Each structure stands twice: as structure tokens, then as C-alpha cells.
Amino acid sequence: MPRDSDILIVGGGLVGASLACALGRSGLRIALVEAQPFAVDRQPNYDDRSIALAQGSQRIFAGMGLWDALADRVSPIHTIHVSDRGHFGFTRLHREEEGVSALGYVVSARVLGNALIERLNQLPDVVRLAPARLLDFHADAAAIEARLEVDGQPRTHRTALLVAADGVNSSVRTQLQIGTEQRDYGQTAIIANVTPERPHRNVAYERFTDTGPMALLPLRDNHCALVWTVLSDQADEIMALDEAAFLARLQERFGYRVGRFVKAGTRHAYPLQLLRAEQSVATRLALIGNAVHTLHPIAGQGFNLGLRDVAALADVVIDAQRAGDDIGHSHMLKRYADWRESDHGRVVSFTDGMVRLFSNSYPPLAWARNTGMLALDLCPPAKRWFGRLTMGRAGRLPRLARGLEL
Ligand SMILES: Cc1cc2nc3c(=O)[nH]c(=O)nc-3n(C[C@H](O)[C@H](O)[C@H](O)COP(=O)(O)OP(=O)(O)OC[C@H]3O[C@@H](n4cnc5c(N)ncnc54)[C@H](O)[C@@H]3O)c2cc1C
Numbered sequence: 001m002p003r004d005s006d007i008l009i010v011g012g013g014l015v016g017a018s019l020a021c022a023l024g025r026s027g028l029r030i031a032l033v034e035a036q037p038f039a040v041d042r043q044p045n046y047d048d049r050s051i052a053l054a055q056g057s058q059r060i061f062a063g064m065g066l067w068d069a070l071a072d073r074v075s076p077i078h079t080i081h082v083s084d085r086g087h088f089g090f091t092r093l094h095r096e097e098e099g100v101s102a103l104g105y106v107v108s109a110r111v112l113g114n115a116l117i118e119r120l121n122q123l124p125d126v127v128r129l130a131p132a133r134l135l136d137f138h139a140d141a142a143a144i145e146a147r148l149e150v151d152g153q154p155r156t157h158r159t160a161l162l163v164a165a166d167g168v169n170s171s172v173r174t175q176l177q178i179g180t181e182q183r184d185y186g187q188t189a190i191i192a193n194v195t196p197e198r199p200h201r202n203v204a205y206e207r208f209t210d211t212g213p214m215a216l217l218p219l220r221d222n223h224c225a226l227v228w229t230v231l232s233d234q235a236d237e238i239m240a241l242d243e244a245a246f247l248a249r250l251q252e253r254f255g256y257r258v259g260r261f262v263k264a265g266t267r268h269a270y271p272l273q274l275l276r277a278e279q280s281v282a283t284r285l286a287l288i289g290n291a292v293h294t295l296h297p298i299a300g301q302g303f304n305l306g307l308r309d310v311a312a313l314a315d316v317v318i319d320a321q322r323a324g325d326d327i328g329h330s331h332m333l334k335r336y337a338d339w340r341e342s343d344h345g346r347v348v349s350f351t352d353g354m355v356r357l358f359s360n361s362y363p364p365l366a367w368a369r370n371t372g373m374l375a376l377d378l379c380p381p382a383k384r385w386f387g388r389l390t391m392g393r394a395g396r397l398p399r400l401a402r403g404l405e406l
Pocket of ligand 1: 010011012013014015016033034035036045049050051052053132133134135165166167168170171189191227270288289290291297299300301302303304305306
């Protein structure tokens with residue numbers, strides 16, 4: 001039976017849309033199914049949150065030919081400063097030491113989503129089905145048959161490869177009964193754009209406090225993106241504070257490294273959890289992004305890790321296509337799964353380990369972690385390792401992550 005597409009991507013969030021853009025000029029027929037309309041003001045995942053793009057992600061977007069559309073709309077990170085509130089330890093990472101023009105870039109999910117939509121508009125081989133939902137699917141040796149609901153109407157769709165980019169509550173993962181490691185952190189991230197009195201000098205601050213970590217990322221025009229993690233039972237109270245009381249509370253928690261905070265924009269709250277799926281592939285199917293790993297935003301790694309899934313999957317799909325092989329074959333999928341295994345493990349352990357380590361106020365542990373931070377600051381090899389991890393350059397890199405075209 002004929003197929004309706006070569007690849008059916010379920011979920012047009014930042015990760016699924018990035019995969020459609022990466023493969024959009026490969027000659028493969030792509031269908032992108034998304035439950036929300038593809039309009040930046042109507043897609044809740046293209047919202048006001050700021051995403052710290054690692055330097056490796058900048059390369060991936062450059063390899064996809066998307067960086068030119070983003071370069072004027074991002075803010076570079078020159079220094080990362082990590083500290084523990086009320087303790088002596090700190091560590092810093094400077095772009096000069098890493099030999100790069102920026103350690104990363106800050107961009108809002110809205111701007112990124114807009115750039116992805118603009119690119120999708122130029123890709124005739126990508127058919128967008130939205131608002132549409134995947135209902136269920138069935139895989140056999142030759143294809144996957146998916147049941148969709150498009151504009152309220154049922155439709156069947158045959159494809160060679162289904163990619164699940166359908167987020168933390170992935171219905172694909174649930175239908176396959178893939179097990180997960182899952183934990184509710186009992187923390188909520190409150191985000192807002194804030195304006196400090198002093199210039200931020202393109203420093204990204206990561207500050208650990210006894211109620212949760214906070215990040216302050218440099219934005220254009222001397223604004224900063226705040227990601228403030230609080231205990232979930234305090235979130236409603238902090239969200240309800242008026243601007244002056246909110247700024248005073250923030251000041252008390254963050255301190256005066258950028259002077260006084262003088263203004264805060266609209267706040268949004270995100271409950272936080274950890275999720276790691278036990279498998280990232282099944283018959284004719286691959287999982288990417290939050291569907292396979294959902295992280296605490298403590299180190300700004302979630303989207304970066306998802307974009308590396310995109311780059312690796314695009315690599316193996318294109319290799320299979322060039323070799324004339326079946327792009328949904330289990331050998332191809334195994335290559336993808338094996339490749340991503342160590343990066344997923346490394347980043348999940350790093351992120352979750354940081355949350356656990358810095359949530360504990362037991363004095364000997366606080367002393368040890370602060371000594372560790374200072375040692376990291378003073379030890380070049382350890383710092384290089386930290387730098388590679390933070391910039392998304394650890395492990396074997398796919399072509400796009402080396403800034404090369406597919
Ligand atoms: C406060 C906060 C700050 C963050 N900061 C950073 C950062 O600095 N750096 C970083 O790298 N990451 C960061 N992240 C993480 C990042 O936002 C996520 O990892 C990323 O957005 C996940 O994208 P996704 O496309 O995988 O999933 P989602 O954004 O969840 O997209 C999934 C999509 O699938 C669609 N969908 C679901 N089910 C179906 C279905 N059955 N049929 C059709 N469509 C379906 C949904 O409508 C949705 O659009 C942050 C997260 C938070 C909460």
C-alpha cells in the first residue's frame with residue numbers, strides 16, 4: 001500500500017518543529033501533526049520563557065541554515081557565574097577560556113517558534129496538519145498506520161517512520177507502555193523578565209538557594225530573564241505578590257550582583273518534574289525531546305538535549321536515505337538509540353544531581369559542594385569538562401552539531 005509520508009512527526013513544539021526544519025530539504029516527505037494551530041500567538045509552547053541555547057545548539061541551527069534568522073534576536077552569554085547563597089563557593093566560566101565568541105545565547109521560545117514557523121512556510125515537502133491529533137497507531141514490518149483527527153475529522157496515515165515529539169505526557173510513549181523514571185520535584189519555576197539597575201555585562205547567573213535554584217540570563221537592552229525555582233507550596237503566594245513586593249523578595253534571595261532590581265514583567269509558573277523514558281525507540285518509531293527526557297531547568301539543558309536528539313536522528317535518517325535503506329529499519333533506530341543513550345544519561349544525572357546536591361542544607365554537604373565549586377573554578381581540566389557539558393559539546397557529535405550541513 002502507498003505511504004502518505006516518509007516520516008510522521010507527532011508534536012510541533014520546539015523540538016518536533018526543529019526536526020521538520022532539519023529534514024525539510026532532504027527530499028523526504030514529512031508530515032507534522034500538532035494539536036495546536038501553527039501560529040506563534042496560539043501555540044502555548046512558543047511562549048515567553050527564555051531558552052538558554054548552548055553553543056552546540058547554535059551550531060545545529062547554523063547547520064540547518066536557521067541561525068541567520070535568529071542571530072539578531074538572541075543575546076550572547078560571555079560568562080557563567082555559579083554560586084551558593086549564604087556560602088563561600090562559586091565557579092565561573094568565561095568565553096575567552098573556552099576559545100568561543102559566546103558560551104551560549106538566550107532567546108525567547110516565542111522568537112524561536114516564530115523562526116521555525118517562518119522556515120516551515122518555505123518547505124513544500126513538509127505538510128503541516130494542525131490542529132490535529134494522533135489518536136493511536138499500529139506498526140507492522142512495512143509501515144506504521146496512524147489514526148489521526150484532523151480538523152475534527154478522522155483520517156488514517158501510513159508512514160515509514162513515526163517520530164514522537166509529543167512532550168512530557170507523550171501519548172505515543174503511553175500507548176507503547178514504555179516505562180519511565182519519574183519524580184515530582186515539588187518545585188515550581190516562576191519566570192519573568194526583570195530589569196536590573198546595573199549592566200548585566202552578558203553574565204548568566206546560576207544561584208542556588210535553600211528554597212531552590214535561580215537563574216538570571218542576560219537579554220537585550222539590559223533586561224534579564226529570571227527563572228526562579230520555589231517550593232510549589234509557596235508558588236501561589238509569590239505569583240500573587242504585587243510588583244514591589246515581588247522585587248523585594250527577589251532581591252533578598254538573589255542579592256545585589258546586578259544592583260537593585262527596578263522592574264519585573266509578567267510572571268508565569270511551571271511545575272517541575274523529572275522524566276526519563278526507558279526506551280527511545282520501538283518498531284518504526286523514535287522518541288525525541290521532552291517525550292523521552294524532561295528535565296529541571298536548573299542548568300538550561302532540556303531543549304538543548306532535545307535539539308541534539310534532532311541532530312542525531314537527522315544524521316542517521318539521511319545516512320539511511322543515501323544508502324537506499326529503509327529509514328524506519330530497526331538497525332537505523334538502534335543506531336539512534338545507542339548514540340543518544342550516553343548523552344541522555346549524562347545530562348539527566350548532571351541536572352538531577354545538581355538539584356539534589358543543592359537542595360540539601362546539611363552543613364558538611366554544603367561545605368563539600370562549596371569546596372567542590374572552588375576546586376572546579378581552579379582546576380583547568382575539570383573546568384574544561386564542565387564547559388564542554390554546558391556548551392553541549394560532550395560526546396560524539398552529529399554533523400549538524402559540528403556546524404555542517406546534513
Ligand atoms: C521554565 C522553563 C525554562 C526552561 N529553560 C530552558 C533553557 O534555558 N534551555 C533549555 O535547553 N531548555 C529549557 N527548558 C526546557 C524546554 O522548554 C523544553 O525542553 C522544550 O520546550 C521541550 O520541547 P518539546 O517540543 O520536546 O515538547 P513540548 O514543548 O511539550 O511540545 C510537545 C508538542 O506536542 C503536541 N502534542 C502532544 N500530544 C499530541 C498529539 N497526540 N497529537 C498532536 N500533537 C500533540 C503539543 O501540543 C505540543 O505542542 C525550560 C523549561 C521550562 C519549563
